[in-house]
Structures are given as C-alpha cells and as structure tokens.
Amino acid sequence: MSKAYLNISRVDMDFTRNGVTNPVLRDINLDVMRGEFISLIGHSGCGKSTVLNIVAGLLKASAGGVIVDGKEVNAPGPDRALVFQNHSLLPWLTVYQNVEIAVEKTFRRTKSAAERREWILHNLEMVNMGHALERLPSEISGGMKQRVGIARALAMEPKVLLLDEPFGALDALTRAHLQDEVMRIQAELHNTVMMITHDVDEAVLLSDRIVMMTNGPSATIGQIMDVELPRPRDRIALADDARYNHYRHEVLSFLYEKQRKVEDIGSRRARARSGDAEKAAVRA
Ligand SMILES: Nc1ncnc2c1ncn2[C@@H]1O[C@H](COP(=O)(O)OP(=O)(O)OP(=O)(O)O)[C@@H](O)[C@H]1O
Numbered sequence: 001m002s003k004a005y006l007n008i009s010r011v012d013m014d015f016t017r018n019g020v021t022n023p024v025l026r027d028i029n030l031d032v033m034r035g036e037f038i039s040l041i042g043h044s045g046c047g048k049s050t051v052l053n054i055v056a057g058l059l060k061a062s063a064g065g066v067i068v069d070g071k072e073v074n075a076p077g078p079d080r081a082l083v084f085q086n087h088s089l090l091p092w093l094t095v096y097q098n099v100e101i102a103v104e105k106t107f108r109r110t111k112s113a114a115e116r117r118e119w120i121l122h123n124l125e126m127v128n129m130g131h132a133l134e135r136l137p138s139e140i141s142g143g144m145k146q147r148v149g150i151a152r153a154l155a156m157e158p159k160v161l162l163l164d165e166p167f168g169a170l171d172a173l174t175r176a177h178l179q180d181e182v183m184r185i186q187a188e189l190h191n192t193v194m195m196i197t198h199d200v201d202e203a204v205l206l207s208d209r210i211v212m213m214t215n216g217p218s219a220t221i222g223q224i225m226d227v228e229l230p231r232p233r234d235r236i237a238l239a240d241d242a243r244y245n246h247y248r249h250e251v252l253s254f255l256y257e258k259q260r261k262v263e264d265i266g267s268r269r270a271r272a273r274s275g276d277a278e279k280a281a282v283r284a
Contacts (some may be wrong), residue, residue, distance in 0.1 A: 004031030005192055006055070006160055010064035013050050015108045017258035024050055026218040028064070030211060032160075035190040039203040041110070041251060042213030043259060048196045051213075056082050069159050078106045082154035085165040089137040089145055089152075096133040099124060108155045116254065116258050124148070125157040126185060147181070154185065163195035167202065176235065179206060187232060204247045205233055212254045223254055 013025040014251040024047045032038050040048045053059040055066050057076040063066055066073040068080065089098045099120045108228040124130050137145055146166060151159055166182075180201060186193065186206075197203050203210045207227050214222040227247055229238065238244040 002035075004065070005006050005034035005036075005069055006030075006032040006194070007067040008032075008051070008055065009067070011051070011054060011061045011066070012063040013047065013059070023218045024216055025061075026220050028221060030221065030224075032192060034192055035192045037186055037191075037206055037208045038195070039210045040194065040196045040213065041198070041200070041203050041210060041255070042219065043215050044198070044217045044256065046213045046219040048213060049164055052164055052194065052196055054080070055160070056162055057082050057215045058082075078102075078156045079159040080162055081156045081158035081160075082162045082164065083146075083154065083166045084151045085168040089148055091137050094134050094136055095124065095129060095148050095187045096120060098137070098148055099155050102152045103155050109226065119155060121197045123151040127181060134167060140220065141174075143170050143178060146170065146178060150178075150182070150185075154191070159192065161193045163193060165196050165198065168178065168198065169184040169221065175202075180235070181232075182206065183233060200248055200251045204229075205235060206246060210251060212251065214258050219264070222258065225250055234251075 008028055008030040011025060011028040012023070015024055021206045025188065028051060029036075032235075040051060042048055050059060054061050055073065057073045057080065058076075071082070090101070093101065100116075103111075103116050103120050107119065109117060121130065121133075127150055129144060129147050129151060132140055132144065137148075140148075146169075150166065167178055184204060185191075195206065204227055210225045210227060211221055212223040212225070213219050227248065229243060229247075230243070237277065
C-alpha cells in the first residue's frame with residue numbers, strides 16, 4: 001500500500017456530450033506526501049482543473065480513484081479546501097463573516113463560540129487581513145479578497161489545500177506578495193498543497209515538486225520534477241541562482257518544446273485526416 005497522504009491512482013476522465021465522448025484524462029497516478037507542496041502545470045485545456053475537481057470530490061473519475069489520509073474520496077468535504085482564481089466570497093457577508101461561515105460549519109461541535117471567534121481572527125491575521133474585518137467584499141481589492149479566500153480555506157484546517165490558479169487574476173506585485181505569504185504560512189503549518197498554475201516562476205518558487213501534464217485529449221502526467229531549493233526561498237536571491245534557472249528551463253522546455261511538438265504532430269495528423277495532406281506536408 002502507498003504511504004502517500006494523497007494518492008491519485010489510475011484516474012481516467014471522460015466527458016460525454018451529445019453522444020460524443022471526450023477522453024480528457026488517462027492514467028493519472030500521483031502520490032503526494034504529507035506537507036508537500038505540489039504544482040500542476042500544463043497547457044490550457046489539458047485537464048488540470050479536472051484533476052483538482054476529482055481530488056476535491058466535485059467530479060467523479062470515470063476510472064480509478066483518490067485516497068486522502070487512508071479514505072477514499074467520494075464527495076466534497078472539509079478535509080479538502082478549494083481556493084479558486086476568482087475569489088468566491090459571499091458578497092453580502094463581511095470579511096469576518098465569510099470566514100465565520102466556514103468555521104461554524106467545521107468546528108460547531110468541537111470549539112466553543114469564543115474559541116471559534118479567536119480562530120477566525122487568527123486566520124485573518126495570518127493573511128494580514130485583521131484590519132478589515134467589517135468590510136464587505138465590494139469594499140476591498142482583488143488581492144485582499146484572495147487573502148480572505150485563503151484564510152477561509154486555512155481556517156477549515158483541511159488535510160489538503162487545493163489552489164486553482166489562486167493568484168492568476170492579480171497584478172504582478174500583489175501576486176508576488178501573496179506568494180510570499182503562502183510560502184510563510186506553508187512553512188508554519190506544513191499544509192499539503194496541490195496548486196494549479198500557468199506561471200513557471202511561481203511553480204518553481206513555491207513547489208517541492210512540479211507535475212507537468214501532457215496536452216489533451218487523453219492528457220496524462222508527462223514529467224515530475226523535484227525542486228530541491230532550500231527554504232525559506234527568496235525570489236530576489238533566486239533570480240541569479242543556477243539551480244533555480246535550471247528548474248525553470250526544464251519546465252519551459254517541457255511546455256514549449258516537448259509538448260509543442262506533440263501539438264504540431266497532432267494538428268498535422270488532423271489536417272492529413274481531413275484530406276488536407278498536401279498542406280500538412282508543406283508545413284511539416
Ligand atoms: N464539466 C465538463 N463537461 C464537459 N467537458 C468538460 C467539463 N469540464 C472540463 N471539460 C473539458 O475537459 C477539458 C479539460 O478542462 P480543464 O478545465 O480541466 O482544463 P485546464 O487544464 O484546467 O484548463 P485551463 O488551464 O484553461 O484552466 C477541456 O477540453 C474542457 O472543455
């Protein structure tokens with residue numbers, strides 16, 4: 001049996017629409033250790049969110065399954081908190097209340113009202129949002145909303161934190177700031193994290209391992225790279241670090257050389273199949 005904290009085993013995923021089956025994922029296998037920070041990277045549409053949604057229990061795999069801390073995933077649960085790119089705060093609730101709603105659900109039976117209040121404040125302080133407790137989402141910036149979303153997820157003390165491009169919608173400076181904050185929190189709490197990103201620098205900076213996915217259809221894991229950079233990591237110092245640049249190069253080469261080729265061959269085949277063989281030969 002696998003000793004992994006999170007185990008994805010032989011996962012296939014097909015979506016069927018109007019009688020046409022789209023084979024999105026094939027044979028996804030991944031073991032994630034407790035406290036590990038994993039990034040999932042791959043071209044748009046390859047199936048990264050589908051993998052995350054299967055782990056979250058929002059989608060059921062067509063084949064294979066997911067085990068978290070010895071239990072099979074069959075439905076969403078507070079042991080797996082999901083943070084999306086577009087902060088999903090309830091607009092009519094304050095910052096405090098948005099976290100409170102998750103804390104009430106998770107700890108209603110195990111913490112007293114005073115403990116719950118302290119816990120909400122602690123998590124909002126952790127993401128530096130303690131000063132804006134009474135504000136509504138419409139009264140704070142995108143970066144601040146994302147912080148509250150992260151505080152809400154952390155406040156559930158999930159076994160696994162699932163981040164779907166959590167910084168994707170932010171400007172570069174806010175993004176860098178939040179990445180540093182997530183690294184600091186991760187160092188303190190040792191969460192097990194699975195994060196989707198399109199940003200190669202973000203993947204290298206934050207991850208213990210980077211999981212690179214091949215292009216769809218029938219996407220699978222093409223390569224897994226260990227990022228053996230010491231922590232804490234400093235983005236400025238790393239900019240001139242040869243190992244950092246090597247890791248960056250590896251991911252870029254996977255995405256834009258290895259996977260680019262597959263795409264070209266695929267489209268050439270498609271053109272040839274559609275009778276446009278001559279055009280395909282010219283472009284080859
Ligand atoms: N609920 C669904 N029903 C039908 N097809 C779906 C569904 N969800 C995703 N797909 C299809 O599965 C494929 C993978 O989508 P997914 O969102 O997982 O990719 P992704 O790698 O996360 O993309 P991006 O990087 O653009 O967010 C796409 O072809 C998409 O159209």
